[in-house]
Each structure stands twice: as structure tokens, then as C-alpha cells.
Amino acid sequence: MDPAPSGNQSCLMTTLGGNVVVRNGNSLDFCWREAIRSLLPVCDVVSVSDGESDDGTQEEIREWMKAEPKIVLNVYPWPNPKGDPDWFVKWLNYNREHTRADWQFQLDADEVLHEKSYEQIREFIQTPGQTGVVTRHNFWLDHRHTIAEGICLGKRVIRLAPQKLWLASDGYHPKGEEAASLGRMTGIEIFHYGFIRKPEAFFKKERLLQNYFFDSYDPRLEAQEKNPNWMAEPSVGDYCGHLDDYSGSHPAVAQDWLRERGYAC
Secondary structure (H helix, E strand, O other): OOOOOOOOOOOOOOOEEEEEEEOOOOOOOOOHHHHHHHHOOOOOEEEEEEOOOOOOHHHHHHHHHHHOOOEEEEEOOOOOOOOOOOHHHHHHHHHHHOOOOOEEEEEOOOEEEOHHHHHHHHHHOOOOOOEEEEEEEEEOOOOOEEEOOOOOOOOEEEEEEEOOOOOOOOOOOHHHHHHHHOEEEEEEEEEEOHHHOOHHHHHHHHHHHHHHHHOOOOHHHHOOOOOOOHHHOHHHOOHHHHEEEOOOOOOHHHHHHHHHOOOOO
């Protein structure tokens, strides 16, 4: 059943659902609360899939749901993936199927949607036959530098699409070809803070993530785990030689999270 429209919305209006998946967001220092908060003002429902967290994340979501009726939780039976390149897109699209709305906006748990994008999102979903390509700022070193396009993670990603369309996360996947073929560039912006989380949590998360995808862990990262300046080490990837300055604003809901990690907004 589709969610009931909120406020003065008509039942005939197009609905939008947020799609966020998270596992152990607290211990791995994801900005998962900020991700959800950034979606709530523009979405009719935010579907949160918890991967059987054991650090209190799921309990917090359940408590939050008591005060925020837009949040809907589904628990994803954790498969404990190992060397499975599709483990994340399987989970992402499991949650997509549980997102009861006409359209979806997908955010990773370490990404935040900027509030200045809300109006364009509302307008975009009124036109069928397209998917929204958004700009993702991938921060490195601090909150004032981003990795240049084509060097590391994707900067142009499809995150806004009809709910029925399979999404491929950040890279190519044959199941995501239909969504990609309908892509149209937008001015929508999301902020990826995954690299500038607390360092000890970054390495813990990265060790898990790389084993999920590749059944291995990058020895270059392992060698830098005790180095407070690890992001400046060329051996990690030499991203410092390919940085763009960022002088714009950050999402309002992310600013306290940034300050708590030493970044002055």
C-alpha cells in the first residue's frame, strides 16, 4: 500500500520515497541520521533498511519512528558477504522494493542531500520517462576539498528514479541500463562524507567493505592505519594531486556532524 499523502497533498499527486540502507552506522561513524534528516522534508516516506546492526543503530531507528511517521524500517537479513561484487546493489534494490512510493531518491548512509535541491526534485518527479543524474561531492582531506571527476568515485550518479527501476548504485551494472538510458543531468547535489569520518571508523569500515566486495584488504591502507595524516600519503591513491577546492555551503543538517569532527562550517 502506498503511504498516505501528508499535509495538503492530494492522493493523486506523485509520491517520493527515500531509500537508505545502513549497518552499524554508529560504530562505523556513518552520518546516517543526517542522511535520513536530509530526505524527510522532500519525501513522503523514507524507507530505511537496517542490515541487522548490533551497535544500537536499529534500536535508534525504531525509537525515531515513534516520533517521525515518515520513517519506515525493514530489516535486511544480513548475508555476511565475502567477495561478492553485487552484495550492495542486492541490498539497495531490496530496499527499493520496500519503498512504497512512485519515485525514489537513493542516498548512501554517508551522504547528505542539500536542501537547496528540494524544489528541483519536486519539479523533476512530475515528468515521467526520465531519471535524475545528480552531482556528488566526494570530500577528501577535509570539507573544503573534493576529489576531481574521473579519479576515484563517480561524481555524476543516478539517484532519482521511478521506484520500479533497478538502480546500480555508483557504477555500471547491466540491470541498471534502463535507468542509465533515461538519465538527465540536474542541479541536484549530494555530499559524500565517507572519507572524512573519524579515522579509526574509516579503517574499520573499509576493512569490512573491501572484504565484502573483494575478499581482501588493501595493504596500502593497512600500512597507514596509525598515520594521522594518512589521506596525504601518495601511496593511498595520490588523490591530493587531483583535488578541487570547494567553497560552497554544506547541507544544514550536516553542519553539526562536521563540527563534531573538527571541520568549521
